[in-house]
Amino acid sequence: MAFDAYVKREFKQVGTRVARPDGVDKVTGRALYGADMVAPGMLVGRVLRSPHAHARIVSIDTSEAAAMPGVKGIVTGRDFSVPKDEFLADVAVNCLAQDKALYDGHAIAAVAAINATVARDALKKIKVEYEVLPHVTDIDVAAKPDAPVVLEGRALETVPAGMGANVTHRCEFGHGDLEAGFAKADKIVERSFRTAATHQGYIEPHACLASFTTDGRADLWVCTQGHFYFRTLCSEMLGMEASQLKVTASEIGGGFGGKTTVYLEPVALMLSKKTGRPVKMVMTRDEVFRATGPTVSTSIDVKIGMTKDGRITAGWADMRYSGGAFQCLTCEMGAQAAFAAYDLEAVQTVGWNVMTNRPKEAAYRAPGAPQAIYAVESVVDELCQGLGLDPLEVRIKNAAKKGTKASYGPTFDDIGLLATLEAAKKHPHYTAPLAEGQARGLSCGFWFNFGGNTCVTMNVNTDGTVGIAEGNPDIGGSRASISLMAAEELGIPYEKVRTIIADTASLGYADTTDGSRVTFAVGIATINAARDAIRKMCKRAAMLWGIDEDAVEWKDGAAHPAGPNAGKFPPMSLADIAAKSFQTGGPIAGHYEVNADGAGVSFGVHLCDVEVDKETGATKVVRYTVFQDAGKAVHPDYVEGQMQGGAAQGIGWALNEEYIYGADGRLQNPGFLDYRIPVASDLPPIEAVILEIPNPGHPYGVRGVGETSIVPPLAAISNAISRSIGTRLQELPMSPPRVLKAIKGAA
């Protein structure tokens, strides 16, 4: 089934703010995260990492380390065969280097020992001979033909001849006649922007516990956004069948896209296989920054033409993205998202990937979109300033709507952008007077959203309660939302439903918790599993009543005889039917599996007021409002939470956060002191205004909400700062020294 149509209905439970089922465990310290698990006889694993940005590994001598008391096993890249599939090979090489160290922090070898102290000491005894190679960490330098080459022969056929060897992909989107479009414009602005790489910044470092047995089976406990995908990656790298590897997702201490791929896990499994003992591995924060995450760094040119009355006549962008030392296709997301908020006759975007000696890019909330939309929304704002137009009116005038041919190809169905813009216009924030020294900025944001593979089993227990097994780690309250949808469909109280995240041996495949897909896709599967269970319960009721099963209907949590000829029977509740299930054919369970389509794109608009300290260049965000289309907010608290959390991350990206590399190619700020994410005193209250424009592709109208919210803050804050200091910054983050420099430059 490709498309599960929305049917308008009155909700009884969906939309209420119930207590989340994992709440008590999480406020009492009982919840078990990646690093909280132990196993008898457990060893501790530690990773040796490259101190060089780029170096050939001439030799690795592990003999002295291996001879140390308490050291039980050592692995290097040579213990793994590199998979033939290029994408999988990159993941494997990122877990343990083969012939070259490709960035500062690249894993070279790993040790398993009786405790962390012995493991740490053993790393110092591993002798690695490096031949240091020239490196490049800056995207614009890396794109040049004479730049040091990160990896040879990685360019796809999409790259035209004559480009530097680090340029590995080119993509293009758009439609219409650009030249004619620009000819119609009264004003054209063309600008270049750069954005720093940022880290997802989850507070829980990567952690896992692997246990390999001598009969070739293995268990893996891990904090992950996708334990089924981890099983795929690990089993391929270990050369084992997927069925022999059971992966259990721990509670996850934040992911934001960064826990969608493996780092430690294959290494821990291999160490466990070699030593015959369980091996636990936990990253330090330094390792998290140097070797996991970050986003792409970018360099983007944008050109937009506008008429005097604010109609955009043409838009063009050329965007270079660097996904670190490997091939990376995130530039496609950026090139598709850049102009998605606009209904344009002529638009063209070109995306490029450029390799640098930086860690392998990992997804971060709407990967690729914040940077692209920051550049576009900055130029739109500058045009509004230049033409003396209201920036919100201009966006309303040009907004994409139902029937708009999107800049990236498809034609939009029902979308919420206009409603979101109108809500921002009506909100008191938009017209509130600004205090002396304050300025206001706004930006649109967009994300595609995703559906994907999902499997749900719903067990009707004999006591009238319901257990749901689903396969997606809960990163923001999804167990509550899934339980709510099940309760709604079944017509039983929320408290009667318990949702658990099943391990990979207990349920069919589930795609990773990403793409804002869980409430949408697992919701579809849950609602349909409930409908499956209802059909079966109606059949049991029909059997007990001795009537035809078509003569039974389900409403308010009970089977009812339907129609004049069904006979008169009192309703039979879910609990009644469940209690008699052993006499009517056995246990009752609903099941559903789907590769869900129709996720429905999501738009948001952010408004912010800032105050810039003209002496220090520090920016304070004094008011912030998020408007976003949720389709249907199943649990409004956690929808608001996504909107607020994404905004806070975007504010950090705009103002503070950046990967800073030294001339030696080493990361200079691998810790929370120097990579400063927003703290409570940095932020104002963040008001979240939920719009509900039902998604036609979900039975309850749900759209994903998790990612769009990180997209608008970058430009919203930049636009506010430019109005505050009278000049526009074209580089992120807008840290105090940069803002101060801009103020002095303008004076």
Added chain:
Amino acid sequence: MSVTVSTTVNGDSVDFVCAPDETLLDALRGRLGLTGAKEGCGTGDCGACSVTLNGRLVCSCLVLAVEAEGQEIATVEGMAAGETLHPLQRAFIDHAALQCGICTPGILVAAKALLEKTPDPSDEEVRYWLAGNLCRCTGYDKIVRAVQAAAAEMRRA
């Protein structure tokens, strides 16, 4: 070399043996099985390991386990009284003040320490007090509201 440490954790007398360079956080988690305090950074920047030492809020990753000798430690595991949650714990659930929950134990311990000193804090006081506790999920908005709701409830009690 190992050291025996006798201390009090959440009102219980406990002894453990540790290395002299072991952190209090590692001893709590590894020796005593109290995994409520989390290690987010190991450098005192994130506050996920917050506990109190004789009533004073500390990052347990910056305290040596041997320093706990003869002292009183309180962790998140000691906040609830049996089945009754502390008002802060209840408020965090009711106000959806957690998403992933990894920072929650540290923030609860820190907020409890705040309300013991300052029963009626302003929002700004809450935000500055919690500035040492990083949360990456919520944007802090619902956390501040939950702390204020709990403070109001505790003032009424």
